[in-house]
Amino acid sequence: MAGTGTRRKGLRLSRERRVAEIMAAARAVFREKGYDEALLSEIAERAQVVEGNIYRYFDNKRDLLVKVIEDWYETMLADYDQQLSRIHGTRARLNFMIWRHLKTVHDEPSLCQLMFLHLRTWPDYSSTAVHELNREYTRRTLDIVREGIEAGELRDDVPLRLVRDMIYGCVEHRTWAYLRGEGDFDPDKVADDIVDLVLGGLARHGARSEERPDIAERLENAVARLERLSAHPDS
Amino acid sequence: MAGTGTRRKGLRLSRERRVAEIMAAARAVFREKGYDEALLSEIAERAQVVEGNIYRYFDNKRDLLVKVIEDWYETMLADYDQQLSRIHGTRARLNFMIWRHLKTVHDEPSLCQLMFLHLRTWPDYSSTAVHELNREYTRRTLDIVREGIEAGELRDDVPLRLVRDMIYGCVEHRTWAYLRGEGDFDPDKVADDIVDLVLGGLARHGARSEERPDIAERLENAVARLERLSAHPDS
DNA sequence: CAACTTAATGAACTCAATTCATTATTCCGC
């Protein structure tokens, strides 16, 4: 009982600080264990609080997860626009958006899984702040497409919404195995492949098939990577 | 207590029949309530068994769901090949595959949601029979693409896997809101749109070559971006 | 009809989320 490293009883923090501590602990536990396996008792222990005290600040376990993801999302999207602003050209900008998403999945698989499988599926997701943030996030992609259409580079007879669904749906399916812990993937390569497929389509539209259009594509992808490098040096 | 419609005690069925009754009840309850909200007590009640008896036939709640979905999947895929065999041409066959998937989601949203959100996400999904059935299911799509490539109709420089991810990912994202109970969609129209986008791509590849930037132009643009990059790295 | 096999019961158990009456700490006006 002489231990000083044990639970210091009666340590009282401001609401703000306590909330921050609980959310930090919760993020760690959720990340390690997933939603169902994450125990409030463990979160409480790591946050140095008693279990019941969490309910002063969060309605329930679910609410805690929502706030954790929300917090993560906000910091993640913070420098997004700035990075994007340095990249020019429809293809390169699309490439960046897709690559960025892939990179996020690659770096934070657990949190992404929580987002995909738990947050997004609950019936009140639409009223969440995360939903709104997510719409912002994907709206940029549609803006790029819209600009491409106005510039005459892209077809104007495709439902915009479907383009978004195709891109993000494709990313998600492509990363599914990785999220399940099976195998790995390379964000750069997958991004290139997806942009190529989305823009070019599967069919051969073939005036001259012997002329390799992919030379230009490969160069453009390379330039996109260079741009990314200057926008986000630690990629 | 004179009721004759109440639980008839001591009614004993063969293993087969009892399993069937429990699965029917489970499917109904899972469909109405989703996984978490579905109570074993309610399943037991509808199946006219006591709760504990379910554990004679199923390891746990999760196992029960797996078997329910498996059962549904099998009947669903039964007449698949036969239908497909009557359809000819790459585009039409792709269209059928996509439309069929959309139709399933449209008709059985709840079961699809269980499949997408619960089965597929659990860590041992890969060892499930449903996983194998699902691979069968999507393999047909890849066969169609492969045949299209061999016939020279489709590009041969696209990762097949990505095509599959794009198609099924797109379908899933497109139907997300519907699965959440928001709005509706038309399987016919969405299938047409998806096939069109997947085959044709987003870019305009005009017959009139003067309307699109040619390779030289695109290279010059790319180089211009590089120049911009080295001139003012944070423009 | 006796022995055996298997279906069914229902109460008990576990374990995690959640609630709440109570206690401790800090803040603030006098």
Add this chain to the structure above:
DNA sequence: GCGGAATAATGAATTGAGTTCATTAAGTTG
């Protein structure tokens, strides 16, 4: 400084679900 309001924190109790198991009942077989 000091008394009291506000609020952070406690820990024991409650709830509610899944799961287990010893026991009983029903059918089957020789």
